[in-house]
Amino acid sequence: xxxxxxxxxxxxxxxxxxxxxxxxxxxxxxxxxxxxxxxxxxxxxxxxxxxxxxxxxxxxxxxxxxxxxxxxxxxxxxxxxxxxxxxxxxxxxxxxxxxxxxxxxxxxxxxxxxxxxxxxxxxxxxxxxxxxxxxxxxxxxxxxxxxxxxxxxxxxxxxxxxxxxxxxxxxxxxxxxxxxxxxxxxxxxxxxxxxxxxxxxxxxxxxxxxxxxxxxxxxxxxxxxxxxxxxxxxxxxxxxxxxxxxxxxxxxxxxxxxxxxxxxxxxxxxxxxxxxxxxxxxxxxxxxxxxxxxxxxxxxxxxxxxxx
Numbered sequence: 001x002x003x004x005x006x007x008x009x010x011x012x013x014x015x016x017x018x019x020x021x022x023x024x025x026x027x028x029x030x031x032x033x034x035x036x037x038x039x040x041x042x043x044x045x046x047x048x049x050x051x052x053x054x055x056x057x058x059x060x061x062x063x064x065x066x067x068x069x070x071x072x073x074x075x076x077x078x079x080x081x082x083x084x085x086x087x088x089x090x091x092x093x094x095x096x097x098x099x100x101x102x103x104x105x106x107x108x109x110x111x112x113x114x115x116x117x118x119x120x121x122x123x124x125x126x127x128x129x130x131x132x133x134x135x136x137x138x139x140x141x142x143x144x145x146x147x148x149x150x151x152x153x154x155x156x157x158x159x160x161x162x163x164x165x166x167x168x169x170x171x172x173x174x175x176x177x178x179x180x181x182x183x184x185x186x187x188x189x190x191x192x193x194x195x196x197x198x199x200x201x202x203x204x205x206x207x208x209x210x211x212x213x214x215x216x217x218x219x220x221x222x223x224x225x226x227x228x229x230x231x232x233x234x235x236x237x238x239x240x241x242x243x244x245x246x247x248x249x250x251x252x253x254x255x256x257x258x259x260x261x262x263x264x265x266x267x268x269x270x271x272x273x274x275x276x277x278x279x280x281x282x283x284x285x286x287x288x289x290x291x292x293x294x295x296x297x298x299x300x301x302x303x304x305x306x307x308x
Contacts, residue, residue, distance in 0.1 A: 020120035024272070027270075029292070039083065047075045048071035055174070092121075094246070098266075116295035119268065123279070125144040136211070137213075145160055145236040145237065153179035159234070160183045163238060181201055181203065182205060216231070250269070
């Protein structure tokens with residue numbers, strides 16, 4: 001096992017706080033351990049919880065073809081990493097950066113400190129009320145399409161709001177499921193629906209506006225101004241995601257994302273929280289590992305732009 005670096009972590013009890021237990025956070029904790037750094041990983045749910053809902057993978061190295069096998073492998077590695085302490089079932093309610101340390105307050109009231117924190121809390125599904133092209137009186141949140149399984153879709157018609165790429169993943173994962181997807185999407189999603197255009201189970205509805213009625217009916221207006229009525233058995237979302245940073249000292253831009261270069265030097269952002277452009281499992285893993293190494297070199301006084 002590598003010798004732990006000489007850092008100022010002794011007064012704080014650990015070398016690194018990792019906020020978020022998705023691919024980026026897990027990669028950060030694993031990489032930190034590989035260079036001898038102790039970490040505490042804080043996650044309100046299970047490790048890699050969203051991976052378990054991805055039925056098909058084709059863009060991750062290592063031979064993993066579905067999210068469950070990848071999540072299981074990552075979880076096993078983290079459990080077997082002695083330098084990483086898991087704080088599962090806990091949420092960070094406040095994250096503060098100080099001159100010489102970071103402090104994270106948990107929902108239990110406990111306060112954890114370390115010289116640096118990797119923040120990888122990712123994103124959550126955008127709800128209809130948050131987009132301008134949808135009007136709805138429905139107060140209850142709708143589930144994203146990637147949470148639907150064959151039992152939810154077999155023999156049923158699903159109204160899908162938005163044309164984001166998880167629709168293609170859903171169709172590839174369930175090629176024999178007899179379902180009908182009514183995909184209503186704005187002009188900004190035109191390029192995203194190309195991969196599903198030829199699937200016979202999909203009916204594309206480009207719209208300028210949609211008024212959603214409970215439980216799964218909608219009035220739409222197409223781009224020629226013609227009104228349409230859509231009726232389905234259930235409504236699912238494929239609008240996209242919104243960043244979910246913990247409260248405190250992170251500095252989001254107008255989009256809500258937290259670019260790494262805009263943050264306090266002791267708060268290192270990784271994974272999908274950085275931007276919408278690189279939201280892939282593979283890039284999340286790489287960014288988490290890089291974030292841990294940034295903390296490692298900073299603890300040793302190595303400048304961030306050093307090539308040595």
